[in-house]
Amino acid sequence: MHKHCAESDSTVEYCGIRELGTRFYMWVFGHPVVEEEELSVGEVEEKVYWAGDEGFRAGHSTIFNTITLNQAVLDPLDDRITNYVFLHEYGHTTVPWPLRMLFYAVWLTTVVGIFGAVFVVLTAIAEFLIGQSSLVAVAGRVVGTLIGAFLFGFVGYTFVRADELWADYVALQNLGVEEFKAIHEERESRDRDVSLLLKIHFWLSYPKPETVIRISEYRD
Numbered sequence: 001m002h003k004h005c006a007e008s009d010s011t012v013e014y015c016g017i018r019e020l021g022t023r024f025y026m027w028v029f030g031h032p033v034v035e036e037e038e039l040s041v042g043e044v045e046e047k048v049y050w051a052g053d054e055g056f057r058a059g060h061s062t063i064f065n066t067i068t069l070n071q072a073v074l075d076p077l078d079d080r081i082t083n084y085v086f087l088h089e090y091g092h093t094t095v096p097w098p099l100r101m102l103f104y105a106v107w108l109t110t111v112v113g114i115f116g117a118v119f120v121v122l123t124a125i126a127e128f129l130i131g132q133s134s135l136v137a138v139a140g141r142v143v144g145t146l147i148g149a150f151l152f153g154f155v156g157y158t159f160v161r162a163d164e165l166w167a168d169y170v171a172l173q174n175l176g177v178e179e180f181k182a183i184h185e186e187r188e189s190r191d192r193d194v195s196l197l198l199k200i201h202f203w204l205s206y207p208k209p210e211t212v213i214r215i216s217e218y219r220d
């Protein structure tokens with residue numbers, strides 16, 4: 001279970017490190033924390049670090065297992081959306097720490113691997129253009145690299161999907177099916193005008209709400 005700060009000396013220290021870490025992390029990524037709040041929705045009570053800036057993310061759970069929310073995105077919206085995003089991010093923080101670290105390692109490897117693949121492909125094409133390699137050799141390298149990148153991406157996104165599925169499952173457990181459905185319908189109509197790249201990312205990363213509902217029905 002999660003620890004409340006100020007329960008004992010050791011948790012105070014533990015919370016202090018998490019707080020400093022969260023603030024530093026958000027600052028490094030350009031979303032400095034502007035406010036802290038103890039948020040409670042239903043049975044769940046957790047500290048939330050609010051960032052104030054623009055950006056597409058409504059919420060995020062950090063490597064310190066803390067929850068951050070975005071004022072610029074969430075303030076204009078219904079409180080129900082904030083509740084959902086809060087519970088979803090809380091869901092991420094309930095994954096055991098070693099598993100989360102494994103998740104980050106896989107995800108980082110995927111990102112580095114895909115950047116590496118782009119580099120290899122561009123180099124191969126450049127070598128062909130300046131006449132240093134034959135077409136067959138270049139084609140072989142490009143195809144091989146693309147297959148590798150695809151496999152990397154597949155493993156990475158499988159981890160992301162499993163993590164997102166779990167987070168949404170936790171949100172559903174706390175909201176109930178009807179509220180969960182209603183919130184997702186509202187969110188989907190809002191996401192209609194995001195960029196194509198974001199749409200692809202959403203499509204690859206997030207499970208369909210119906211899938212989450214089916215899993216919860218199956219488990220109950």
Ligand SMILES: [Zn+2]
Pocket residue numbers: 088089092163164167
């Ligand atoms: Zn998530």
